[in-house]
Amino acid sequence: ILNVEQSPQSLHVQEGDSTNFTCSFPSSNFYALHWYRWETAKSPEALFVMTLNGDEKKKGRISATLNTKEGYSYLYIKGSQPEDSATYLCAFRQGGKLIFGQGTELSVKP
Amino acid sequence: SQTIHQWPATLVQPVGSPLSLECTVEGTSNPNLYWYRQAAGRGLQLLFYSVGIGQISSEVPQNLSASRPQDRQFILSSKKLLLSDSGFYLCAWDQALGTAEAFFGQGTRLTVV
Numbered sequence: 001i002l003n004v005e006q007s008p009q010s011l012h013v014q015e016g017d018s019t020n021f022t023c024s025f026p027s028s029n030f031y032a033l034h035w036y037r038w039e040t041a042k043s044p045e046a047l048f049v050m051t052l053n054g055d056e057k058k059k060g061r062i063s064a065t066l067n068t069k070e071g072y073s074y075l076y077i078k079g080s081q082p083e084d085s086a087t088y089l090c091a092f093r094q095g096g097k098l099i100f101g102q103g104t105e106l107s108v109k110p
Numbered sequence: 111s112q113t114i115h116q117w118p119a120t121l122v123q124p125v126g127s128p129l130s131l132e133c134t135v136e137g138t139s140n141p142n143l144y145w146y147r148q149a150a151g152r153g154l155q156l157l158f159y160s161v162g163i164g165q166i167s168s169e170v171p172q173n174l175s176a177s178r179p180q181d182r183q184f185i186l187s188s189k190k191l192l193l194s195d196s197g198f199y200l201c202a203w204d205q206a207l208g209t210a211e212a213f214f215g216q217g218t219r220l221t222v223v
Binding site for chain 2: 006032034036043044045046049051087089091096097098099100101102103
């Protein structure tokens with residue numbers, strides 16, 4: 001299994017800060033890249049599923065970009081709020097299976 | 111609508127005891143089914159993947175096994191638990207399309223003592 005890498009592993013920001021984190025994945029045989037948010041005591045929930053190079057998706061203050069040629073995706077959060085605190089996971093579909101990165105744990109302090 | 115059920119929510123088991131975690135999906139047919147584990151400080155590690163009844167792909171050599179006796183039922187088992195089997199286990203499903211998002215159960219916190 002090829003690796004999906006996320007950075008940073010954890011991030012602590014103040015309320016109102018904008019932040020971003022990275023997901024790196026194998027650039028060959030690309031099919032789809034997923035982003036999930038995993039809040040404490042809940043199940044992971046999908047944010048975005050991205051398939052096209054150059055794709056940009058947005059949901060409220062959260063947006064994501066995709067570069068399939070170089071194998072990375074960025075997730076941006078504008079004006080972080082305490083309720084954005086969660087672990088953000090990216091996942092790469094390989095051979096039909098969803099392979100997850102280790103996640104970025106975001107903590108937003110009021 | 112589709113739902114996924116996973117149980118039990120928490121489990122404390124002694125070393126050497128057997129394990130059975132169950133996951134069922136409602137409202138869809140022929141889903142892909144997954145078992146993931148989150149060990150401390152790590153993301154989701156894929157343990158088992160199934161595309162159909164009796165079709166199980168094992169991703170990581172270990173003390174666990176999985177079975178899919180029915181289309182929407184996925185079971186994670188062990189004959190003898192090890193301390194290292196402790197962790198948070200998640201069941202998930204998606205459709206066989208690369209763009210389909212995955213849906214997760216509520217998870218099982220397993221502590222082996």
